[in-house]
Amino acid sequence: MVNSPPPAPILRVPFCQPDYGREERAAFEEAIAGGRLEGGGAQTRACETLMEHSTGAERVLITPSCTAALEMMALALELGPGDEVIVPAFTFVSTANAFALRGAVPVFADIDPLTMNLDVEAARAAITPKTRAIMLVHYAGVGCEMEAFVDLCARHNLVLLEDAAQAVGAHWNGKALGSFGAMGAFSFHHTKNITCGEGGALLVNDPALVKPAEFIRDKGTDRADFLRGQISKYEWRVLGSSYLLSELAAAVLLGQFRREESLNKARMRIWQAYDQRFGLINSLRTPHIPGAAHHNAHIYHIRFSNQKLRDDCAAFMRAHGVMAAPHYVPLHTTPAGRKYGRTSGELPHTIDAAQTLLRLPLYSAMSDDELALVIDTMEAFLHQNGLATS
Amino acid sequence: MDLDRRTLALMLLSGLLGLAFLWLPLSVLYYLNRGLDVSDTGHYYASLYHFADIRMMSTQFPLVWKLIPHPDNILVNRLLVFVLLMGSSAALFILAAKAVLPAKMLSKVKVWLLACAGAGAGALFYYYWLPDPSYNSIGVILMALVLVATFALTGIEDQHSWSFRSAALLAGFTGLGLAATRPITALIMALIGAVLFFMLARLSWQRLAQLILFVVLGAVVFFVLVQIFIEPLPVTLERIHGGLQKREILGTNQLVAKGLSLLGKEATTVLHTAPWALLLASLGGAFAAPGVADRFAKAQWLRLGGVGLGAIGLIWMQIIFWQQSQSLVQVPLEKLTYYLVNLGLIAVFCSAIAGMLTANKDTRILYWRLAGVSTLLLLATLSLTIFGTGYWIRKAGIASVFVVLASVLMALQMARGTGYIWSLAMMSALILPLWATRTTMVNHPYRLETSLSAQTQKTSIRGGRSTLRLDPLTKVFFDRLSAAADEMGPVDQRPILIDLSGRLPMAQYHMQARPAFTPWILSAYKGSNAFLAHVIAQMSDEQLARAWILDAPAYKYHMDPAPIAERGHQLDRDYRTVTTAFAPYIKTDIVLLAPKSKGAE
Ligand SMILES: Cc1ncc(COP(=O)(O)O)c(C=O)c1O
Numbered sequence: 001m002v003n004s005p006p007p008a009p010i011l012r013v014p015f016c017q018p019d020y021g022r023e024e025r026a027a028f029e030e031a032i033a034g035g036r037l038e039g040g041g042a043q044t045r046a047c048e049t050l051m052e053h054s055t056g057a058e059r060v061l062i063t064p065s066c067t068a069a070l071e072m073m074a075l076a077l078e079l080g081p082g083d084e085v086i087v088p089a090f091t092f093v094s095t096a097n098a099f100a101l102r103g104a105v106p107v108f109a110d111i112d113p114l115t116m117n118l119d120v121e122a123a124r125a126a127i128t129p130k131t132r133a134i135m136l137v138h139y140a141g142v143g144c145e146m147e148a149f150v151d152l153c154a155r156h157n158l159v160l161l162e163d164a165a166q167a168v169g170a171h172w173n174g175k176a177l178g179s180f181g182a183m184g185a186f187s188f189h190h191t192k193n194i195t196c197g198e199g200g201a202l203l204v205n206d207p208a209l210v211k212p213a214e215f216i217r218d219k220g221t222d223r224a225d226f227l228r229g230q231i232s233k234y235e236w237r238v239l240g241s242s243y244l245l246s247e248l249a250a251a252v253l254l255g256q257f258r259r260e261e262s263l264n265k266a267r268m269r270i271w272q273a274y275d276q277r278f279g280l281i282n283s284l285r286t287p288h289i290p291g292a293a294h295h296n297a298h299i300y301h302i303r304f305s306n307q308k309l310r311d312d313c314a315a316f317m318r319a320h321g322v323m324a325a326p327h328y329v330p331l332h333t334t335p336a337g338r339k340y341g342r343t344s345g346e347l348p349h350t351i352d353a354a355q356t357l358l359r360l361p362l363y364s365a366m367s368d369d370e371l372a373l374v375i376d377t378m379e380a381f382l383h384q385n386g387l388a389t390s
Numbered sequence: 391m392d393l394d395r396r397t398l399a400l401m402l403l404s405g406l407l408g409l410a411f412l413w414l415p416l417s418v419l420y421y422l423n424r425g426l427d428v429s430d431t432g433h434y435y436a437s438l439y440h441f442a443d444i445r446m447m448s449t450q451f452p453l454v455w456k457l458i459p460h461p462d463n464i465l466v467n468r469l470l471v472f473v474l475l476m477g478s479s480a481a482l483f484i485l486a487a488k489a490v491l492p493a494k495m496l497s498k499v500k501v502w503l504l505a506c507a508g509a510g511a512g513a514l515f516y517y518y519w520l521p522d523p524s525y526n527s528i529g530v531i532l533m534a535l536v537l538v539a540t541f542a543l544t545g546i547e548d549q550h551s552w553s554f555r556s557a558a559l560l561a562g563f564t565g566l567g568l569a570a571t572r573p574i575t576a577l578i579m580a581l582i583g584a585v586l587f588f589m590l591a592r593l594s595w596q597r598l599a600q601l602i603l604f605v606v607l608g609a610v611v612f613f614v615l616v617q618i619f620i621e622p623l624p625v626t627l628e629r630i631h632g633g634l635q636k637r638e639i640l641g642t643n644q645l646v647a648k649g650l651s652l653l654g655k656e657a658t659t660v661l662h663t664a665p666w667a668l669l670l671a672s673l674g675g676a677f678a679a680p681g682v683a684d685r686f687a688k689a690q691w692l693r694l695g696g697v698g699l700g701a702i703g704l705i706w707m708q709i710i711f712w713q714q715s716q717s718l719v720q721v722p723l724e725k726l727t728y729y730l731v732n733l734g735l736i737a738v739f740c741s742a743i744a745g746m747l748t749a750n751k752d753t754r755i756l757y758w759r760l761a762g763v764s765t766l767l768l769l770a771t772l773s774l775t776i777f778g779t780g781y782w783i784r785k786a787g788i789a790s791v792f793v794v795l796a797s798v799l800m801a802l803q804m805a806r807g808t809g810y811i812w813s814l815a816m817m818s819a820l821i822l823p824l825w826a827t828r829t830t831m832v833n834h835p836y837r838l839e840t841s842l843s844a845q846t847q848k849t850s851i852r853g854g855r856s857t858l859r860l861d862p863l864t865k866v867f868f869d870r871l872s873a874a875a876d877e878m879g880p881v882d883q884r885p886i887l888i889d890l891s892g893r894l895p896m897a898q899y900h901m902q903a904r905p906a907f908t909p910w911i912l913s914a915y916k917g918s919n920a921f922l923a924h925v926i927a928q929m930s931d932e933q934l935a936r937a938w939i940l941d942a943p944a945y946k947y948h949m950d951p952a953p954i955a956e957r958g959h960q961l962d963r964d965y966r967t968v969t970t971a972f973a974p975y976i977k978t979d980i981v982l983l984a985p986k987s988k989g990a991e
Binding site for chain 1: 833839840841844846847861862863866869870943944971972977978979
């Protein structure tokens with residue numbers, strides 16, 4: 001039985017909480033002292049350098065959000081009406097919205113029930129003559145079956161794209177996620193491992209797309225070449241927008257990157273503590289990490305046998321001051337999804353994940369007490385419901 | 391021995407205080423492998439380890455440093471600097487006290503405190519320059535040793551003894567070393583040394599003759615060693631000549647005048663920081679000083695009043711200081727400097743006033759000696775900083791060492807008759823600014839963007855000669871240059887690297903490329919482009935054709951490659967991009983260019 005929750009329980013463990021420290025403050029102050037806060041400055045270049053180095057991407061462009069980076073992909077590929085892009089149905093709005101904005105049709109395909117990543121066979125089945133690209137989402141920072149998708153795209157002459165919003169610092173067979181496709185996108189939103197509140201990055205891996213991507217970020221102009229002294233005046237070259245991040249935010253991001261190692265270590269410690277307690281419980285499904293995947297401890301999720309249990313658990317946790325959260329509403333069931341997208345076949349695994357998945361609080365600054373509270377509360381719920389046997 | 395409880399407690403306290411001072415050096419050791427500045431420090435290491443290729447240099451410090459056998463390794467260098475800094479300043483503290491104070495005033499405990507405070511002060515200097523004090527420390531070490539020799543000389547009665555002679559030898563040896571490192575400072579130090587000697591020593595013609603003889607001999611020893619182990623005089627002279635030309639062309643000679651006016655401005659600011667507190671502390675201290683109040687009726691009350699006033703002055707100063715910096719531990723450096731200099735000034739004023747007030751002739755002489763010595767030490771430190779280096783931060787680093795010394799001497803003097811209480815109080819007051827400096831510098835190391843604790847990534851420097859921990863962005867910079875350096879070919883055949891950013895001399899040291907006859911073509915000076923032309927003009931066609939170029943096209947001070955183009959090498963036509971990297975310190979992308987091979991053209 002579930003205790004009835006008190007009217008307004010105190011939140012003792014939030015779902016996520018950014019960890020900003022001295023490095024961020026120092027970089028922030030330095031940016032202000034530098035006096036130039038428009039995008040593309042020293043702080044931005046510093047972040048891009050670090051990411052180019054760690055991912056091996058040809059060029060990294062910092063953007064105001066992952067959403068913006070995804071929109072830049074659609075612009076760079078000049079997608080439009082009549083084009084289709086295959087996306088998993090279990091993903092964030094932006095993954096599909098970016099293409100719908102250009103008039104292209106996002107095609108929703110089902111996910112792999114173990115990883116919640118796009119299922120290779122489902123993707124294969126969704127391919128039509130109109131298909132231009134496959135957009136992968138590395139859910140929870142766990143890589144998709146990259147070899148299979150690279151092969152699939154090569155066979156059908158499709159562009160491979162990666163929504164690596166959750167996958168900063170994660171790898172597949174030693175290669176950084178986001179660096180496999182023609183382009184990849186990272187997110188530095190409030191909820192992510194590395195964050196500056198709002199922020200993102202476009203990883204350009206195809207050298208032919210570097211210039212177009214630079215143009216698109218700077219209002220469709222070649223202003224970046226102009227600033228580098230390569231041309232004497234700049235002009236409108238392609239369709240673009242203003243996809244530059246303020247130097248203030250970039251400064252905070254740089255501070256976060258400087259602490260990336262310790263931030264990730266702290267997250268991994270918590271992820272592993274959860275996995276030790278819940279990973280072997282028969283009645284629960286917990287993250288499946290394929291052998292080739294080196295994940296980044298972005299999310300620890302637990303899947304119950306049905307939606308009621310999941311919702312009860314979330315309510316129980318909340319009543320004890322712990323914030324645990326379900327995830328996406330399947331895109332093919334949303335009003336805009338139905339209007340702008342197309343659904344490929346039945347999507348049972350997407351529906352199931354949406355109904356049964358619960359994410360536990362996870363952030364680098366989580367204290368031992370907070371961690372213990374989450375685990376104890378969860379265990380209490382499992383005991384009450386007779387689920388605690390492994 | 392009958393130790394009463396009070397003595398025991400005091401000994402315990404001073405032992406602990408000494409350990410607290412020693413904690414400063416220990417934490418330098420902790421940070422020894424963290425951080426690397428790519429500008430100044432690059433100049434230092436390039437000068438040391440590409441010395442033979444260099445023909446234009448305005449200070450000849452490698453002559454001194456290369457006499458000490460050591461490997462080309464940054465960590466070893468830092469350790470060596472650190473040990474010598476601590477050793478020389480600890481020796482200076484002890485010998486200065488011995489020269490000024492009567493022997494009976496220097497108990498074992500006090501000598502221990504002095505040695506610890508001295509080592510702490512040496513470490514403090516290191517802190518001002520964390521992560522790497524580079525050549526500034528060589529000047530300081532030499533200066534401290536000159537003073538050590540001077541103080542030792544004043545205390546040795548028998549001029550025929552070998553201790554007198556070796557002290558004189560040391561003065562000559564280190565004096566000439568200092569002249570090679572910082573010539574004008576060396577001149578001033580010679581003057582100050584002479585005044586100290588005349589002020590403190592028993593004088594006779596024989597003593598003076600012995601002194602001069604062995605000082606000269608010491609200098610000769612230095613000269614001969616340099617000739618044998620390093621290089622013949624004509625080469626040195628050529629380099630000095632080239633260095634003078636360099637200053638001339640760059641227009642850095644005016645910096646002396648600029649430095650002097652800056653110094654004047656800062657001296658005024660120092661005095662204005664807390665003038666009344668300073669006066670109060672000095673006056674109070676003088677009345678509290680032993681042997682001063684005795685001649686007045688109600689001496690006991692006067693002395694107590696002095697203690698009270700002095701304490702109010704000191705506390706007032708601390709309050710002003712902390713109010714201005716708005717933090718107890720994160721203190722702006724210049725505020726810290728002013729504070730330390732103020733402490734030193736109190737030492738001077740206090741002893742001078744005490745000297746004026748006292749009736750006893752011996753005591754008066756003692757106080758005036760103290761005042762004289764403290765003043766000279768302050769002057770000595772300033773002389774090291776005006777010429778060659780002109781910023782307050784450098785002054786702070788050096789001044790603090792001796793200001794602290796002066797204050798400690800004062801504290802010791804005050805201890806006379808009143809036990810350890812006063813010395814302990816003074817020493818405790820000294821610990822505070824030392825701590826503040828430590829914290830400030832660890833968080834804001836010289837020319838680094840991030841604190842030392844954020845320097846976490848193991849990075850191999852100069853083909854593996856050193857391994858340091860750097861911040862991630864700096865590591866990327868060094869790693870990219872390492873990879874590029876491998877393309878340069880075998881180390882002994884590497885070409886010259888011309889740095890058009892004019893701010894990254896560490897690149898040539900790291901890549902083991904040859905310097906362009908000077909360790910650093912400085913940008914951002916009036917004559918920078920002219921100096922670049924001067925350097926290019928000295929290269930043979932073959933050297934220029936093989937040279938690699940480090941360009942920073944978007945950097946605001948980047949230098950015009952025209953002199954290279956005039957010799958027929960166009961950057962955009964005749965070179966290929968080996969790598970690009972985001973450079974720390976100048977915070978912009980650099981491009982590393984190598985000449986296209988002939989076949990490819
Ligand atoms: C898979 C995925 N794509 C895109 C985004 C959007 O990121 P941003 O908020 O940086 O635009 C998110 C954010 O949660 C996400 O999880």
